[in-house]
Amino acid sequence: MATRSVRAEEIERELESLLTRETFPPPEEFRRRALIRDDTPWREAQADPVAWWERQARALLDWSEPWQRALDDSNPPFYRWFVGGRLNACENALDRHVRAGRGDRVAFYWRGEEGEERQVTYAQLLHDAERLATVLRERGIGPGDVVGIYLPMIPEVVVAMLACSRIGAPHNVVFGGFSVEALRDRLHFSEAKALICVDGARRKGKTVAVKAAVDRILDELPSLGTVICVRHTGEGAPMRRGRDIWWHEALAGAGPTPPEPLDAEHPLFVLYTSGSTAKPKGVLHTTGGYLTGVAWTQRHVFDLHDDDVYWCTADVGWVTGHSYIVYGPLVCGATSVMYEGAPDYPDKDIWWEICERYGVTIFYTAPTAIRTCIKWGVEYPLRHDLSSLRLLGSVGEPINPKAWLWYWRVIGGGRCPIVDTWWQTETGHILISPLPGVTTLKPGSATRPLPGVDAAVVDDAGREVAPGEQGYLVLRRPWPGMLRTLYKDPDRFVETYFSRFGRETYFVGDAARLDEDGYFWVVGRVDDVVNVSGHRLSTAEVESAIVAHPKVAEAAVIGQADERTGQAICAFVTVEAGVEPDERLAEEIRQGVAERIGKLARPARIIWANELPKTRSGKIMRRLLRDIAEGRALGDVTTLRDPEVIAQLETKVRELQ
Numbered sequence: 001m002a003t004r005s006v007r008a009e010e011i012e013r014e015l016e017s018l019l020t021r022e023t024f025p026p027p028e029e030f031r032r033r034a035l036i037r038d039d040t041p042w043r044e045a046q047a048d049p050v051a052w053w054e055r056q057a058r059a060l061l062d063w064s065e066p067w068q069r070a071l072d073d074s075n076p077p078f079y080r081w082f083v084g085g086r087l088n089a090c091e092n093a094l095d096r097h098v099r100a101g102r103g104d105r106v107a108f109y110w111r112g113e114e115g116e117e118r119q120v121t122y123a124q125l126l127h128d129a130e131r132l133a134t135v136l137r138e139r140g141i142g143p144g145d146v147v148g149i150y151l152p153m154i155p156e157v158v159v160a161m162l163a164c165s166r167i168g169a170p171h172n173v174v175f176g177g178f179s180v181e182a183l184r185d186r187l188h189f190s191e192a193k194a195l196i197c198v199d200g201a202r203r204k205g206k207t208v209a210v211k212a213a214v215d216r217i218l219d220e221l222p223s224l225g226t227v228i229c230v231r232h233t234g235e236g237a238p239m240r241r242g243r244d245i246w247w248h249e250a251l252a253g254a255g256p257t258p259p260e261p262l263d264a265e266h267p268l269f270v271l272y273t274s275g276s277t278a279k280p281k282g283v284l285h286t287t288g289g290y291l292t293g294v295a296w297t298q299r300h301v302f303d304l305h306d307d308d309v310y311w312c313t314a315d316v317g318w319v320t321g322h323s324y325i326v327y328g329p330l331v332c333g334a335t336s337v338m339y340e341g342a343p344d345y346p347d348k349d350i351w352w353e354i355c356e357r358y359g360v361t362i363f364y365t366a367p368t369a370i371r372t373c374i375k376w377g378v379e380y381p382l383r384h385d386l387s388s389l390r391l392l393g394s395v396g397e398p399i400n401p402k403a404w405l406w407y408w409r410v411i412g413g414g415r416c417p418i419v420d421t422w423w424q425t426e427t428g429h430i431l432i433s434p435l436p437g438v439t440t441l442k443p444g445s446a447t448r449p450l451p452g453v454d455a456a457v458v459d460d461a462g463r464e465v466a467p468g469e470q471g472y473l474v475l476r477r478p479w480p481g482m483l484r485t486l487y488k489d490p491d492r493f494v495e496t497y498f499s500r501f502g503r504e505t506y507f508v509g510d511a512a513r514l515d516e517d518g519y520f521w522v523v524g525r526v527d528d529v530v531n532v533s534g535h536r537l538s539t540a541e542v543e544s545a546i547v548a549h550p551k552v553a554e555a556a557v558i559g560q561a562d563e564r565t566g567q568a569i570c571a572f573v574t575v576e577a578g579v580e581p582d583e584r585l586a587e588e589i590r591q592g593v594a595e596r597i598g599k600l601a602r603p604a605r606i607i608w609a610n611e612l613p614k615t616r617s618g619k620i621m622r623r624l625l626r627d628i629a630e631g632r633a634l635g636d637v638t639t640l641r642d643p644e645v646i647a648q649l650e651t652k653v654r655e656l657q
């Protein structure tokens with residue numbers, strides 16, 4: 001123990017001195033083996049971006065039919081890529097590797113919460129996916145029919161997604177941390193015909209009955225005629241005749257279904273994400289372009305070699321899981337780790353134990369996780385041999401330099417480059433990121449746009465701002481993996497992303513700065529989206545869950561800066577006349593939010609307000625609330641209807657501190 005704390009102290013001293021170091025060129029040893037070692041891809045893509053993407057699509061994917069036109073940009077922002085080409089996502093992820101004699105390769109080292117292990121090969125995934133595809137077909141699911149997926153981190157979730165793509169049924173995966181009411185809304189919006197779920201899920205030694213909970217909402221979804229239930233915890237689940245079937249029973253009796261060659265623009269999945277209104281946005285991705293972008297970035301941003309063991313700690317319910325746990329790694333034929341449990345169960349060193357046990361070489365996580373590990377202390381990673389690691393990645397929110405340096409030194413042993421990857425649900429794949437064999441890193445910056453990507457920082461009028469100045473991040477050229485529309489809502493698609501700066505400039509919703517070297521520094525969201533532990537939540541959605549409480553009159557939700565989670569949800573709430581707000585009401589409100597959205601959206605802080613600050617036209621001034629909550633000097637308040645409101649709130653916030 002004593003030697004360990006000496007080491008910990010040494011590391012802490014070293015971290016102090018690192019704080020002044022600004023640049024980190026690729027280590028020579030890493031560079032020598034890297035797939036990309038110079039700026040050739042940037043130069044080639046610059047010369048002809050569309051032709052460059054075409055070469056990647058050909059090199060990385062198997063097509064059953066070549067495309068006639070690489071990019072149809074005749075009707076922006078409705079771009080189409082690889083027009084006329086045909087392919088199948090599942091075939092690219094599984095069949096072709098098995099055909100090439102690589103069926104015995106491990107696709108996933110799966111690790112259960114209680115330490116159980118499963119090695120799942122490409123051949124096994126294919127065996128199950130081609131049978132589940134048959135089951136879905138027999139239940140009348142065909143191309144274009146949406147299938148909901150509500151599963152924990154078990155190999156079946158991969159099989160479920162790929163079985164859908166095998167028959168051209170877009171999947172709609174809903175994060176297991178969302179409540180069944182949130183699930184109901186997403187299934188309803190996407191008009192899902194089937195749902196794949198689980199009997200029960202495990203979390204830190206406890207089990208939750210999932211199927212029984214799901215049953216509560218199924219009656220409200222008349223178009224959903226099939227439920228396929230995976231037996232996982234052995235809870236036992238209520239099964240309704242004619243509608244519900246057990247996964248293992250159905251698969252046992254099914255033969256294989258071949259992959260359906262689909263149009264490059266065939267919808268691959270819908271994934272709901274938060275926007276500035278309460279209604280989540282159904283981001284739609286299609287097949288050919290999405291897979292091209294995901295495969296290229298998986299291979300080159302992560303410098304993926306045949307002998308790598310790759311681990312992305314995200315959940316498949318988020319886009320990071322879609323692109324960099326399922327499609328990216330499998331299309332590239334990678335060997336990955338998949339872990340069911342929490343990072344602190346049974347103890348806070350479980351991630352590092354897993355890295356050691358499976359010899360993880362590439363590790364991809366979120367800044368919030370790193371900050372939590374910092375809080376827990378270096379003792380936990382120091383318990384394990386992490387020398388197999390050679391590359392680290394970060395995603396989901398800006399990484400503060402202190403967390404970056406800790407990650408680099410403590411986890412990466414000072415030898416692993418960190419790829420800080422900027423992208424969104426909508427972009428489909430990474431767009432701004434270092435290439436680890438080439439790019440000199442600066443802690444806190446996602447560095448530069450990848451080859452073929454045209455990003456800029458502009459002012460209100462759409463003019464590029466000078467280095468050092470903050471502006472809006474925009475993307476000025478279509479890229480293959482971009483969302484094609486919002487599901488069943490093309491007007492909202494145009495309005496949200498392509499109205500502010502015209503139909504050919506994608507409005508990201510992030511604020512950013514460029515530095516003198518052309519490096520991008522993403523600051524955070526400019527819309528009413530809160531980023532809690534890398535999870536995107538809409539303030540409007542949380543507000544509507546809060547005002548659903550009968551004693552609440554009005555609510556305004558903001559993201560408040562938080563050292564560990566990036567942002568935390570802070571709710572200003574006014575109550576109905578005659579109601580005396582107290583801790584019990586606060587608890588009821590939190591519980592209501594957990595039921596309507598999920599535990600992750602519960603407000604960390606509830607501030608009772610007599611009134612909310614509004615403009616004369618009646619809009620809640622959230623910016624002002626953020627300043628109040630974070631104790632900042634208030635800017636211009638002249639547009640405020642009733643300045644008295646502010647003084648009252650400031651007093652309340654001070655009282656709470």
Ligand code: WTA
Nearest residue numbers: 395396397398420421422423424425522536
């Ligand atoms: C933020 C997650 C800074 C950003 C893949 C973006 C980041 C939103 C980074 C998308 C990064 C993601 N640096 N900010 N490396 N990566 N973000 O849709 O605000 O869940 O708009 O996709 O996360 O979140 P989403």
